[in-house]
Amino acid sequence: MQPVVLVTGASSGIGSALCKRLLREDAGVRLCLACRNMQKATATKAVLLAAHPAAQVTLVRLDVSSLESVLRAASEIQRRFQRLDYLFLNAGIMPNTHVSFKALISGLFSGRAVHMLSTAEGLLTQEDCITADGLQAVFETNLFGHFILIRQLEPLLCCLEKPSLLIWTSSSNARKSAFSLTDYQHSKGKESYSSSKYATDLASVALNKHFNKQGLYSSVVCPGLVMTNLTYGILPSFFWKLLMPIMWIIRFFTKTYTLTPYNGAEAQVWLFKQKPESLDALMKYHSCTSPMGKNCVESQKMDVEEETAEIFYQKLLELEKHVLAKLNAPLSPK
Numbered sequence: 115m116q117p118v119v120l121v122t123g124a125s126s127g128i129g130s131a132l133c134k135r136l137l138r139e140d141a142g143v144r145l146c147l148a149c150r151n152m153q154k155a156t157a158t159k160a161v162l163l164a165a166h167p168a169a170q171v172t173l174v175r176l177d178v179s180s181l182e183s184v185l186r187a188a189s190e191i192q193r194r195f196q197r198l199d200y201l202f203l204n205a206g207i208m209p210n211t212h213v214s215f216k217a218l219i220s221g222l223f224s225g226r227a228v229h230m231l232s233t234a235e236g237l238l239t240q241e242d243c244i245t246a247d248g249l250q251a252v253f254e255t256n257l258f259g260h261f262i263l264i265r266q267l268e269p270l271l272c273c274l275e276k277p278s279l280l281i282w283t284s285s286s287n288a289r290k291s292a293f294s295l296t297d298y299q300h301s302k303g304k305e306s307y308s309s310s311k312y313a314t315d316l317a318s319v320a321l322n323k324h325f326n327k328q329g330l331y332s333s334v335v336c337p338g339l340v341m342t343n344l345t346y347g348i349l350p351s352f353f354w355k356l357l358m359p360i361m362w363i364i365r366f367f368t369k370t371y372t373l374t375p376y377n378g379a380e381a382q383v384w385l386f387k388q389k390p391e392s393l394d395a396l397m398k399y400h401s402c403t404s405p406m407g408k409n410c411v412e413s414q415k416m417d418v419e420e421e422t423a424e425i426f427y428q429k430l431l432e433l434e435k436h437v438l439a440k441l442n443a444p445l446s447p448k
């Protein structure tokens with residue numbers, strides 16, 4: 115049986131490159147692109163089919179920042195497929211980002227320059243907003259909409275005979291100090307992206323604890339710094355073009371400057387080839403690119419405590435109960 119793979123945020127950047135690479139690995143995969151913009155999704159599908167005319171590529175409309183859309187997409191996916199082998203939780207946003215050039219310049223002359231340039235620690239702040247569901251947009255898009263999708267798709271994901279794998283696109287910008295259990299949506303701070311990505315790491319750890327015995331595994335990847343619509347939202351593209359020679363030099367000091375979506379998808383493609391049971395729940399898998407442009411994957415232990423992950427997971431379940439009741443939707447399966 116050919117694996118069924120669903121990719122959220124497949125219409126551009128890392129998600130779209132991932133789809134191309136998955137078909138190159140195995141032209142028989144049944145690929146479902148879950149996207150909010152159907153025009154962009156159709157264009158991506160056409161590109162994929164041009165390279166692999168016999169490929170099975172379908173589309174499903176999914177806006178992870180709308181619970182109604184998530185519920186509708188989940189029931190459509192359940193109608194179409196009997197199981198899901200890989201679920202790439204990749205859609206993400208980093209809106210209204212401000213770069214602190216003062217921190218950048220002083221950081222460049224400190225002993226932490228490489229760390230700063232690979233994690234963006236202390237450099238970025240965001241202005242978040244509230245969605246129609248009444249949730250913080252970055253939290254709902256990057257984490258909670260995906261969490262609800264997983265919970266709704268449990269019947270397709272939990273099978274002891276054949277394990278399934280969730281693969282979250284996290285970030286080197288995930289930071290413990292940006293996250294708080296008392297304000298896990300990050301409504302008060304200005305680092306909603308860092309907080310949402312740390313929350314992603316916590317959720318993945320807790321999902322492993324609760325679902326491994328049912329044949330569902332979860333892993334987290336970090337694509338490195340990649341030139342996509344997300345990064346073009348931080349600085350204009352001409353600025354990035356000017357910075358390109360510097361970024362090639364930075365590659366001599368850190369392997370995290372993967373720069374192209376193809377390179378950034380390396381860890382996701384690597385995970386696609388692993389046995390879910392063989393993966394370490396506490397590791398983050400990083401896409402890396404050498405100065406010569408050679409790709410590899412490196413694993414690094416996450417800065418996550420299992421007790422915090424469990425408390426956060428219980429909070430996510432409480433929020434799920436609350437929002438589903440508001441929508442008059444049945445709770446996801448136990």
Ligand SMILES: NC(=O)C1=CN([C@@H]2O[C@H](COP(=O)(O)OP(=O)(O)OC[C@H]3O[C@@H](n4cnc5c(N)ncnc54)[C@H](OP(=O)(O)O)[C@@H]3O)[C@@H](O)[C@H]2O)C=CC1
Pocket residue numbers: 122123124125126127128129148149150151154176177178179180204205206207255283284285286336337338339340341342343344345
């Ligand atoms: N670029 C980088 O350097 C890094 C990126 N990441 C993560 O990689 C992931 C992919 O981002 P990247 O490829 O860089 O950026 P892109 O902006 O190119 O891709 C993001 C994708 O997510 C989709 N998306 C955004 N909001 C929603 C939504 N509400 N519902 C459904 N889909 C949505 C976008 O859809 P649409 O095309 O309609 O906008 C797009 O397809 C994100 O999770 C990001 O946080 C992590 C580390 C580094």
Ligand SMILES: CC(C)=CCC[C@@H](C)[C@H]1CC[C@H]2C3=C(CC[C@]12C)[C@@]1(C)CCC(=O)C[C@@H]1CC3
Pocket residue numbers: 213218230231232233234237238284285286287338339345348349357360361364
């Ligand atoms: C000299 C030089 C490369 C200047 C660019 C400065 C900053 C704009 C970048 C330095 C580190 C970058 C970074 C990201 C965005 C751009 C920087 C802040 C990300 C936050 C993009 C999204 C992620 O998920 C992680 C990236 C970490 C590094």
